[in-house]
Amino acid sequence: MSPTPIHPDDLISAYADGVLNDAERAAFEQRLESEPALRAELERHERAMGALRDLYNPDAPRERTGPAQSPVAEPPAPLQFPKKPRRTWQFAAAAVILLALIVGNFMMRSGNGPSITTPEAVYRALHANGFRPDFVCTDNPGFIQAVRVRMGQGLMMTPASLATGDISLVGWAYGGSYSQIISPATLVLMAHYKGQEVLVLIDHISVDRALAKPESADLHMFKSVVGNLVLYEVSPLSEPVLLPHLVDPDQAH
């Protein structure tokens, strides 16, 4: 396919992109032989495309940056779509299929020895930014779904624990905004317990490792295992307040 007419300045892109027809290509190659400036421009084009592929290669290893990209501000605005009658869709079936997404995600996140951050550093960074989530998630259905999509196993708060009003789910901080916490795929759940900010780090037990305990006395960390997931709770509280209430929804019924 060759757009007509091609702007003279676009001939280089069109040639490199392979969209010139035979006659156009032959004419362009003839010019290349006699015009060093054109050859240099073509070389620049190839260099630019090569750098672009380097910068945005989806398969390249991720290097997580600091707690630099702070989780901030309000949740994503609601999307507007034409309304149709809502159907009930099945969690269980979706869960099985969603594994494909997770595998894809893990493939994209294959590591190259990323730098590591500590649970305490993540807690401090989120606290400093007003404990605002990247992705709001305040109820169990959304919570179960988000964990299932990313981890292949759901996780939920026991309804009784939410009913007390002591615990409120806030949402998720993007684990991708931080250096490796447990693994590059660690989920960061934000919640409040009687007004206190509480974090729960969630990952596959297969990637669990010894995390650095908080150095300061005003923060505490606790660990539990739910199915194939390992959970770390970080808060100023002297005992875990979320971990005892986090269960596998498939086992809860």
Add this chain to the structure above:
Amino acid sequence: MDGRQITDLLEQHRRPLWGIAVAIVRDRALADDVVQDAAVIALQKAAEFDPATNFLAWASQIVRYTALNQRRKVQRDPVVPAGSLEHNDRPGASPLSALDRAETNERLERALDTLDETPRACVVLRGALGLSYKEIAAALSIPEGTAMSHFFRASRALRAALSDETEPRP
């Protein structure tokens, strides 16, 4: 359409969806997150998708909104994008060539900043991910010819960004 079908389609179109996300948030790790969150939203809205319409165009809108929201958050708290901190150093690359590449990447990033969203998406989807114009057109809901024109013009801007660059060192 049920969750299983939506998930299959999401997986099938993962590459262009990721390309749209990374063209907006300009950070590969954040693009991963955006695509994941968009997948959750798409599954929540599975019943709203009309199978008579183009799935990629529908899912692209979700990715786009999710990515724009994420970018707005980052812009409120500006930091150096992770993508510009990493250079995918190849084994055996000399420090000098790494410097060259870093400079090239920085110039490209700045040139990309000057582009509007659609041309930027076109150049990322075509130049970096190698999508066909047909796929790009479907993903961005624009005609193929327009996708090509955007790519050509955006490529020109990227070339211009490198035009006064010091010639590569031997």
